[in-house]
Amino acid sequence: MSQKQYWKGLEELNNTSAHQQVVENEFKEDLPFGLSTDLMDATTPRRDFLKFLGFSTLAATLVASCEMPVRKAIPYAIKPEDITPGVPNYYASTFADNGDYCAIVIKTRDGRPIKIEGNELSSVTHGGTSARVQASVLNLYDKARLRAPLADGQEATYEAIDRRIKEGLEANKQTAYLLTGTILSPSTRDIITQFTTKYPNVKHVVYDPVSYSGMILANQASYGKATLPTYHFEKAQTIVSLGADFLGTWLSPIEFAKGYSKGRRISAKNLKLSKHYQFEANHTISGANADHRATCKPSEMGAVAVALYNALTTGAKPNLSSPKLNELVENAAADLKKGNGLVVSGSNNVSVQTVINAINDKAGANGNTVNWTVTSNYKQGMDSDMMALVAAVKAGQVGALMIHGVNPVYEYADGKAFGDMLAKIPVTVSFADRLDETAQKCKYVVPDHNFLESWGDAEPKPGYFSLMQPGIAPLFKTRAMQDSLMTWAGSTQTYGDYWKNYWSTKLGGQENFDKALQDGVVEPAGEMVNGGAAFTGNVADAIGKIQAMKPGSALELVVYQKVSMGHGGVWSNNPWLHEMPDPITKATWDNYACLSPLRAKELGAELTGQNEVDAKKHVISIKSNGVEVQLPIVVVPGMHNDVVAVAVGYGRDAKVGMAAASDDTKGGKNVYPFLTSNGVTFDAYNTNITVDKTDKLYEIAITQTHHSYEGRPVLHEMTFEEFSKDTNILLKERFEEVGKFTEMPWQPENAEDKRKPVSEGGEPTEENLLTMDEKFRENGTLYPNYVAPGIKWGMSIDLNSCIGCGACVMGCQAENNISVVGKTHVLLAHEMHWLRIDRYFSGKPDQPDSIQTVFQPMLCQHCDNAPCENVCPVSATNHSSEGLNQMAYNRCIGTKYCANNCPYKVRHFNWMDWNGADCFDDNIYEDGRRDGLNDDLTRMVLNPDVTVRSRGVMEKCSFCVQRLQDAKLTAKKLGRPMKDGEARTACQQSCPTDAIVFGNVNDKESAIYKLRTQQQRERTFYVLEQIHTLPNVNYLAKVRNTEVIVGGDEKLDDMMNLHI
């Protein structure tokens, strides 16, 4: 097993002196004495100092001697039966955002939703969540939400608005449109049908900002089914993805991640690992997880599909633009022939998807990994319908337009022109929950509830239902879209009653209804039925169309979705998501132009200086058809050299919210206008762009080299072959490192069983390896060995299952009241995430296809021999008898010694009062984008079981101690021992791939104990084990199903000089 050279960024790889200086300073900036320079320059600073001292002492005395405030304890007027103050209630519900689906459980405390968990009863998402699902609870308390309906920009009553809209609709003689995103709700579809029956000239158009209509059309042609299949990644042995980021943003990532991870969970006893090929233009998390990855321009993706089809059917040698592409296509075709293959493509081109369908058909995927019996409803939008609607608007043929769930002025390629035309339509209604770009141009804004305030349902797959129930009564004077439609259609019933009636009837009786509401899901019993479909598509025609495509410009633009930001929408105003580092670029708060190192250098970015070490990035201008945006360069190893990639969801209007607001100095740019139409559908790339240097600089807050290990090895990775040959390979390597410490150091050198490293002739025998952990713990130190009497908590993180999606980061943020610090403070490395995901590259930066990526979630390791504990002068951090590294905030005096001494760099200091700064006037620190959090409304999201930390104290992961205490208390109250799995950390619960296992190591029956000692012993390792910190978090080494792990030889030491 070769020790790879891993690097977080080019600056680390190159290790310039400027970078060294940055990482050497634990805290980036000098202490903030800048404010008092006047004082220091004053003629009598000493006297002033004494004056200030005297004044502040006096002031403190006066303040302290004030009387205690009188606090009130106000019970309910009439206590609801099922609420006990202080005890959380859980409601099964559904997250649905334009077809993105997740079955959830809402945790409410004293009537407020504060956390969202996955619903484990769902056979679609299996309890997994995503970063956006986790963060969605913050959107409920968004300050920018409308608090009442608007007519012509003025607050109005529902009665007045209803009357005017009804009159408008009745008077309308032209076609009217109801424009929505994908609607998963069957009852809502019924209501829309009722509405269109009442107003027959209303047409319902479904449109998805990030479109999948190419796929739907191809499926219609290939199988006669205008829908999407269900993909069974768990059954796939060979996975080939052509530009589909199925683990990050494509279609239903939670579902796919769950399935995908099942094929990745290799152990010494079960040597089975799926093989994942990824072809892509930019660097996605699916590509980062792939075993084999090759890049191509987006316009070449069709050719790759054709080559793969030919290689699979005729065995024709591919002739693509790079040898690596050819190699991968050949290998992938060979592997697909072995069966259990699955090919997916992110293309929105009908011809490309037809070829993909043909490949899946030939590979025997239909009915196996591609399920056509139970299909998926996730996306239903049709680009051509939207294009027709826009044409009708332009032609002045639209009498009324009602828009729900989508924001075409922002998200449509020609949104600006569309927005200008809206004024000509007599009746325009938006159901948006805020004054977004489209709502601003509409006559009426009838705000819809947040999904946490709504009744509703979803049907992600035909026959698989999921109910939505509110966790709180509507906060504002909003009204469900369904209620509005029903009112306008003349119904007197409320949607809530209609919905209840609908489901009681459908499920047959109150009892079934109650059960369904409690479970949250209604699904057919047993395993999901699987079936194929006969392929009837015209491959030859599709291949011909693909080959006729014109080659694009030298550089091509990829418009992609970030894991955190998605298509934009309300996510653009979610500060948690803005501050979540992007899995690949580790950038926060802005969008930017992703470029490969070579191309970036060409466009003026110094890879060893300015652009990589300093936060100020060079700005480039991207032009196409009269649209221009200027964006800073972020160098992303693994990008195709001829591709520039920019994320959507940025460049929003100020009225979308404080965090979303953008101008030249903040908030990024909108790149939806760069989407191009191929006549039938919209492509998420643009082949006709020009890119120019500018002399501007723009700061991007990137966290990739914050918390640096300065090159110390923290990862273990091996190939499938290495691991299968010798499953003890990692154990032996660990023995090499720590074996010599497993005996008392004062034993004579020549003692017979004195354990030496393997290199010195020490024997890594089975017995030695088995007792290694124990002996190292006891003998590697002079301190006595403490044995936890009751519980000892431990966590294991599987680097093979972790896909880097960031759901855990957001789960932790919601659970533990983690503060958002804003861009200016992220620039100073002040971010507070207790759990971060470190992303390491290896390979040659100038060869995008050589890049391999590893994710490593990093949190407090709860060392039993913790370096931080020894240096705290006030013992604010110390060890519990359960193995927790405790942090007592009220004891901390903020010396930050612990953070200096932590080898894992997981401690975070509160430089400011992030949550209560508004208690004084004019006391907000930021550029304004994070300040929405200092508000009584937003603070309702805080978890009352976790202290809100104030300025001047250190904080770090607590292993969700509030949950551990709660689990123990529950067991104590029931008078029985705690069961394994009762105590779960937020990160563990949010993980869609079950990469995190947590429990009581003292319990020999627990999953964590079995995993460490039996199931995954061969892959278990501890980070920086040799320094004898004795972490309570272990990792499972990554096994890549590939021939070579790139990097790590001497030739690469001068990599930068050689290659760039």
Place this chain on the structure above:
Amino acid sequence: MPESLKPLFRRLAHSAIIFVIALFACNFSAFAAPDGKALFQSNCASCHNPLKDATGPALQNVDKSFPSHDWVYGWVHNSSAVIASGDKFANDLYNKFGKTQMTAFPALSKEEIDAILKYVDDYKAPVTATAPEGSSNPNAGAAQDSSYNWVYVMVTIALLTLAIILWRANVSLKRTSNTIEGVPNEKEIPFMRNKLVIAIVAILVFVFAGYWMVNGAIGLGRQQNYQPLQPIFYSHKVHAGINQINCLYCHAGAEKSRQAMIPSPNICMNCHKQINSYTGEADHPLVTAEGKHIDGTAQIQELYKYAGWNPETKQYNRDAKGNIKATPIQWVKIHNLPDHVYFNHSQHVKVGQVQCQRCHGPIQEMDEVYQFAPLSMGWCINCHRQTQVQFANNDYYSIFEKYHQELKTGKRTGVTVEDIGGTECQKCHY
């Protein structure tokens, strides 16, 4: 002064100083002896009254009834063990008081127990002409002690004065003798300018002011004996004391939640739909701490206003949708913990089987509730160190195999909260 007199004076001065120091020492050792009153109030008062039966028996002269003098030590240290041993006296006592087990106090020494017994035997009912029993002056019992102290202080001052006079006389005599013998006298520095005096005074001021300030600072935010006026004069004595209503009837959260829960008016109305006047006026007139007389019936009427109850029609007032028009009562919060403290009632009441009175004091005696305990961290920690967990009774603790082993072999007599990590930071701060 003749030379021969000098040693005499010196000896006299020395012995005076030694005497004074000895006197101080006596005084200090008097302070160091166990303070029965303080011990009683912090450990026993929540369940015992010296003069009458409460949760436990009246303690005055109770020691005369014990089977033996040593019996009480075992009983206080671990009453359940004594009961389990089949001791007849212990079992009778246990049964007499409704099988309520006395909390074990393994940390109390024999001297301390003796001191408590002495205190309760000497205890005299406070003489209060007007104030009702609940608000009796807690300092009444200390009168005798302080008279002793007064004598000590007077003697000390007198002796100090004597020492100073003797010292001054010594100095004057010495100066006189110097003048007579022609030896030059050192110029005498006035008392106030004496550097030694200034230093001593400065140090004393620093020490005492520091002590006072630190104590004051520690006391900031603590509200022991806080007894605010409440929107309704609700008497715990009438409800929990006289009428024997179980605490958990109203404070249902105490066994389920971190909050004990103040009942909402509709809980009150479960009884007060029927009970619309206060009939206990003769036996127990309601009087505030200030001595103002309270009309109990009027207070019930006050409750009706909050609950939205119309006592004439015996119906709730309802709005158009049929919802009861109730308003929440804004009670003044008495027990305030800082935000960084996590306290869970169910952990203590349900799991720990701790009596409410342990922290809330003789709540069944209070007309107006006051904060009985200091609610300081030291107070919490102290209890966690002394209190034994329900180790044998709760199967949760079966995972602590080592302790069970030690209990079996007799190496350990009990498991306190501290032993299972109950004094660690993150048990209460997270």
